[in-house]
Amino acid sequence: MVIAVTLLVLAACSGGDYPNSTFLPTTDNNRDATDLWNRMMFWGTIVFVIVEAILLYTIIKYRRRPGGPEPEHVHGNTLMEITWTLAPALILVFIAVPTVRTIFRSQAAAPANAVQIEVIGHQWWWEFRYPEYGFTTANEIYMPHGRPVNFALRTADVLHSFWIPALAGKRDLISNRTNYLWFTPDSTGEAAFNGSCNEYCGASHANMKFRAFTVSAEDFDTWARHQAANAIFPPPVDTAAAPATVRPASNAIGMAQAVPAAQAAPTTVQAPTTPWQFPREKVPPHVLPQTPIPASVSIADAAIAAGDAQRGFTTYSRSACIGCHKIRGNPSSMGILGPDLTHVGSRFTIASGLFPNDAKHLAHWIKNARAMKPGSLMQTLGKGEHDPIMNITVQAGGLTDEQIADITAYLLSLK
Numbered sequence: 558m559v560i561a562v563t564l565l566v567l568a569a570c571s572g573g574d575y576p577n578s579t580f581l582p583t584t585d586n587n588r589d590a591t592d593l594w595n596r597m598m599f600w601g602t603i604v605f606v607i608v609e610a611i612l613l614y615t616i617i618k619y620r621r622r623p624g625g626p627e628p629e630h631v632h633g634n635t636l637m638e639i640t641w642t643l644a645p646a647l648i649l650v651f652i653a654v655p656t657v658r659t660i661f662r663s664q665a666a667a668p669a670n671a672v673q674i675e676v677i678g679h680q681w682w683w684e685f686r687y688p689e690y691g692f693t694t695a696n697e698i699y700m701p702h703g704r705p706v707n708f709a710l711r712t713a714d715v716l717h718s719f720w721i722p723a724l725a726g727k728r729d730l731i732s733n734r735t736n737y738l739w740f741t742p743d744s745t746g747e748a749a750f751n752g753s754c755n756e757y758c759g760a761s762h763a764n765m766k767f768r769a770f771t772v773s774a775e776d777f778d779t780w781a782r783h784q785a786a787n788a789i790f791p792p793p794v795d796t797a798a799a800p801a802t803v804r805p806a807s808n809a810i811g812m813a814q815a816v817p818a819a820q821a822a823p824t825t826v827q828a829p830t831t832p833w834q835f836p837r838e839k840v841p842p843h844v845l846p847q848t849p850i851p852a853s854v855s856i857a858d859a860a861i862a863a864g865d866a867q868r869g870f871t872t873y874s875r876s877a878c879i880g881c882h883k884i885r886g887n888p889s890s891m892g893i894l895g896p897d898l899t900h901v902g903s904r905f906t907i908a909s910g911l912f913p914n915d916a917k918h919l920a921h922w923i924k925n926a927r928a929m930k931p932g933s934l935m936q937t938l939g940k941g942e943h944d945p946i947m948n949i950t951v952q953a954g955g956l957t958d959e960q961i962a963d964i965t966a967y968l969l970s971l972k
């Protein structure tokens with residue numbers, strides 16, 4: 558008892574900050590939950606103290622003493638029975654009224670000005686759609702600070718659960734059903750948060766994470782407008798500085814042709830948009846993944862550095878990738894099984910928040926996703942790599958390190 562109590566008391570002294578705590582007053586939703594919790598703790602503590610005091614008093618006062626009298630034998634006591642039935646009933650009413658009120662508030666329809674975000678859980682990653690802006694992204698959510706956000710939660714396969722602990726209570730994603738969760742991040746300012754899946758959903762459940770960013774209304778607008786625009790490849794260059802060069806480009810079906818750079822731009826005219834990402838220097842360390850690369854996957858730094866985005870575009874557009882991934886603006890890439898990669902270069906993480914999004918991790922991921930993330934539905938694609946699910950070694954059609962580096966450079970150029 559002494560050790561346990563001492564440890565408890567010492568634990569309360571740590572004084573650290575808890576960035577993933579659910580008790581931060583960051584949104585209307587978690588303020589409601591915290592108010593309820595505090596109220597329960599307050600009344601619960603009073604009830605506990607009174608009950609324990611009476612209990613201890615009775616134990617000591619009426620304890621057995623040598624030569625003491627035989628206790629009086631009673632058969633029921635109507636007054637006491639009514640009391641100990643009514644008292645807990647009253648306590649339950651005390652608890653139920655604020656609880657039900659909070660439930661009704663959190664279950665109410667979202668305010669009309671809410672940003673709509675559709676969340677679709679997949680084994681083992683998150684799809685985020687912004688229907689009002691017409692784009693789909695993965696594993697990273699941006700929210701305008703101070704405006705309600707309404708999440709419509711669905712799953713493509715098994716049960717998952719959506720939770721950003723520091724922002725709002727979790728809610729399940731249930732097959733054949735849409736659940737809703739809304740809250741207003743009104744006390745966060747510009748900030749980054751961790752989110753995760755909280756319903757066991759298979760091999761990589763623990764690797765099914767995501768990131769959430771609250772940003773100013775203007776920055777959100779800049780971000781959303783750019784995300785809604787198609788990927789432009791090659792990235793726009795300053796034409797005044799670079800003379801129009803003739804470079805090999807490739808059309809949708811992969812036929813190489815020589816065209817001037819100016820003509821290689823997509824045929825659909827779109828207003829130029831500025832890529833915008835949450836300021837990197839403001840991302841706190843606990844939001845950046847630190848997962849080590851498994852020793853069984855390797856690709857030399859020099860090979861990665863030699864990657865060429867233009868060649869990568871051609872290789873990507875002819876590889877298995879296009880059957881599972883979509884890149885708006887690359888008409889050959891229309892797959893829907895995996896994450897939308899239209900602006901993948903503007904994300905901080907890949908593979909559902911498991912790895913940072915840089916050339917090194919991206920290249921290792923493309924080489925052997927299943928060694929990087931157990932159970933991943935993206936198969937092993939590197940030549941000579943072992944696929945732990947199919948239990949085969951990839952040979953024909955496998956990507957060489959050079960091709961992987963090229964694709965990596967292409968994907969990272971898609972800001």
Ligand code: HEC
Pocket residue numbers: 680681682695696873876877878879880881882894895896898901904906907908909910919923930933934935936938956964968
């Ligand atoms: C069989 C379908 C399939 C194929 C083929 C495939 N992928 Fe994937 N890819 C996925 C799935 C599913 C995920 C999500 C995996 C996860 O996080 O668990 C994914 C994830 C990714 C990611 C991380 C995206 C993010 O936001 O986290 C990248 C990048 C990627 N794939 C690139 C490629 C490239 C490049 C190729 C071709 C060389 C390719 N993929 C081939 C299905 C596929």
Ligand SMILES: [Cu+2]
Pocket residue numbers: 678681716717718754755756757758762765
């Ligand atoms: Cu899950």
